[in-house]
Amino acid sequence: MRVAYRMLGSVADAEDMVQEAFIRWMRADRAAVREPEAFLRRTLTRLCLDQLKSARRRREAYIGPWLPDPVVEEDEVEDVTLPLMLALERLSPLERAAFLLHDVFGLGFDEVAQTMERDPAACRQLAARARSHVRDARPRFQMERQRSLALAEAFFNASRNGDLQAFGAMLAADVTAHADGGGKRPAAIEVVVGFDAVMKQYAFIASRLRHTPSTLVRVGFVNGLPGFVSLEADGELQTTALEIEDGKIAAIYVVRNPDKLRHLH
Structure with missing residues (x-):
């Protein structure tokens, strides 16, 4: 859910993608899956990349400003704040995925490349481009x-x-x-x-x-x-x-x- 929600900005869409990834996991030959976490993350990321294309079309016809679905917590635990999520909307789906997987979830570029089925150098470039676009959206002044x-x-x-x-x-x-x-x-x-x-x-x-x-x-x-x-x-x-x-x-x-x-x- 953490990966899917940050990719899509929609709780309902994230739940749908997690459900679809679970269905594919149940159908898979799990004896042949060496790393279940990597398999699930790769499956989910690809589902989200496809979903982002249709989500973008819906947002082009959206009435008024679009904001991500609100997630409410007792404590300040969000690693991706609302301004940053809005900045992610301006990225291409691939830039968004590379940035989230590497900069937010801490995956190495070799693993990001396997997840996205791209060359590690290309993923590094995608994340760097994304980083330059979202730099100003990082919180600058923290209040107690x-x-x-x-x-x-x-x-x-x-x-x-x-x-x-x-x-x-x-x-x-x-x-x-x-x-x-x-x-x-x-x-x-x-x-x-x-x-x-x-x-x-x-x-x-x-x-x-x-x-x-x-x-x-x-x-x-x-x-x-x-x-x-x-x-x-x-x-x-x-x-x-x-x-x-x-x-x-x-x-x-x-x-x-x-x-x-x-x-x-």
Whole structure:
């Protein structure tokens, strides 16, 4: 699941690929398989590479910003944070696979080459190209765990109760807000950029929520970023993840598409 989810950004698609890999394992002559882990990883990676082609076509027709399915943890255990997953979306499927297998999961290039059925030198080049594209997506400023979770809870309270002064004090000047509704729930159709634009958007949201408040379900790490799960006025869940730099919120990532939240129920 760890490999498949990071390849695809979708919990449901990752589960499907793991299931298909299991079916192929059950059909295989396992007595002839010298290294079961390598066999399964190779099978799964190839399935994911095929799946990425169709996933890319679906995302080209996606309504509004696309965000990966949220994975919520109690602790900051994600080795691939949400900004990095978004950067991976800009890579070719082969670059993505080479980078994940080598840089994230620690495989040597000989094993990466066997998994991808490519020459080791070609895999090394694919990973190097990927690395240059995703370098800026690596977290640069880490905040202590409890402080970051406290900031996430304060963000929820200020954004829901209309305390715009407290809300604005948390934001960086160049903050961005990304909302993934997938055309199934109301969400901004474009990324909202800049302090003034984000303040205006959340002032509108707070005015709408004044009489139909949302409920904080859980504070935790959403794809490696401090954030929370909330139950909104329409009875649906929502996740919010916050990218923090120098103690200020640099980016807000909200997933509202119910298809991406089913596994959280």
